[in-house]
Amino acid sequence: MPMNDYFDALETRSPDEREAQQLEQLREQLRYAKASIPAYADLLQEVDPESITDRAAVAKLPVTRKSEMAEAQAKVPPLGGYTDLHGKTLPRVFASPGAIFEPQANTKDFWRTARALHAAGCREGDLVYNTFSYHFTPAGFMLESGAHALGCTVFPAGIGQTELQVRAMGHLRPQFYVGTPSFLKILLAKAKEMQID
Template sequence: MVYDSVETAPREELREIQDERLRATVENAYENVDYYREELDERGITPDDIDGVDDIGKLPFTTKEDFRDEYPTGLFARDMSDVIRIHASSGTTGKPKIVGYTQDDLDVWSQAVARCLVAAGVTADDIVQNAYGYGLFTGGLGLHQGIEEIDATVIPIGGGNTQRQVELLDDLGSDVLTCTPSYSLYLAEVAEEMGTDVHDLPVRLILFGAEPCTDPMRYEIEERLGVKGVDIYGLSEIVGPGVSIECIEAQNGLHIWEDLFYPEVVDPRTGEPVEEGEEGELVLTTLAKDAVPVLRYRTGDLTTLDYDTCECGRTAVRMDNVTGRADDLLIVRGVNFYPSEVEDVVLEFDEVAPHYRIDLHREGNLDTVELTVELVEGFEGAIDDLHGRIGTRLKNVLGFTPDDLNLVPYGDIARQETGKIQRVYDHRGQ
């Protein structure tokens, strides 16, 4: 079942839509955004030089630094009188990235999220408990309007208040929960502390996003809560949640709605396109954004693209689950690795929980890595044996063993009540 027939359109038809919308997007950006006009003029490019997506390489990249440099509304193509909503990124490393929406933008966003929900198996008969934060963060309101678009029932509880979340899942018979992957596991912990068997809750499906989720963590969520877990992807600079999602039929990559967001994958070092199927940095161009058209946004997310038609019948390209971020690369004593690689190893072991933290220190001129991992509840095995097996596996995968590997009782690592979980603490500049 699809929400919009374009999801299964022949790729030739999809390309025609993309070409037409890219031309309109470039014209909008050139005519109404000083930043883009200056960038294109510097390259000797005008909208007339862009016939379609084959010419997309002529356009400049946009980065998160550009959003911050143009703060607050320098990338807006519409006056504030035409903008009816403002959202922003979290702004954890400086000024937040401000985005605006016209009514047309909100309509497109609602339809994109509606496609995601239907692809995930959500129906108009479902009750959806939306545990994403409401406010400037796009997650809460973005999912909310899509849920209403498909005529499902939405419970706008937002993030936090976890005991109440558990009660409402049970009392209102919620079929679907939307939240971050780490929060779903935290909710399971709280439920157990309350004496509630999470497998008795009516929820059958969790739509998780807003932070990377490896396959081992997905399996942990599904087993822990007795649900099906589906990954949804989006980012504030492009629209919010709704850029792509796994289909419930295959769950073999996330379908990107290419008529709305044109994807590329480039080498994160050079910016040059990579071969189809090769991993690189995801770059997105909006094709139906009115207030803030975005050209070739470097997401920082590492993934691959698969253009084969999915078994669900959708022709929209599939991106692989994000394996990490180009700017999350950790370099320790000349060895490069991503936190997701550590997570993959940790979750190979049934004796440990999916909770860990990485602390980076500098002693003199030497970088050191401290890895702390929680044991499962009621662990009764041999710590030394488990310590050795995890250390050996980490060395085989990462090429080195952490200087300190701490296996701690379940619950020792501090939990966050809401939002994204922090896995890496870099103390080297302190």
């Protein structure tokens, strides 16, 4: 990948410019959260978004622990008041370990994985072989949405059926694998056993 092949202009900002823009975006998000999202209105009631002007101020912001989110979702189903999306069209809701439910909004690259895939060298027209799960948890859709945002085709393989997976990979010849390293190791061992390159 050429050194001047950036995902977007955000990657070429100076550190000072990046920090200033990120702090402004954080203030904007805090204003929005306080005004629009019930759980954050409570959590941030003592926070003045305009006072967030440096990293020291960011370090003082309240933190929500995963256990607190699970408790909130149990008290205020389904999402604990942590989203303004309730009642709107959500393409998916996922469950994550620890009994946390996560909504997915209907926006391009909602999970923001395109930048990471681009950094790894993934480009428009590539075939991405996705072995992350597509059920219950968001991982499969997270990487698929990023790949689609880059203009890639995705083969939604999931996990398991190693022999069939090796045959599919041998036929499709994907440019990218996304999944866990442990499953890739299993696939490579099976490919060697089956003598498929």
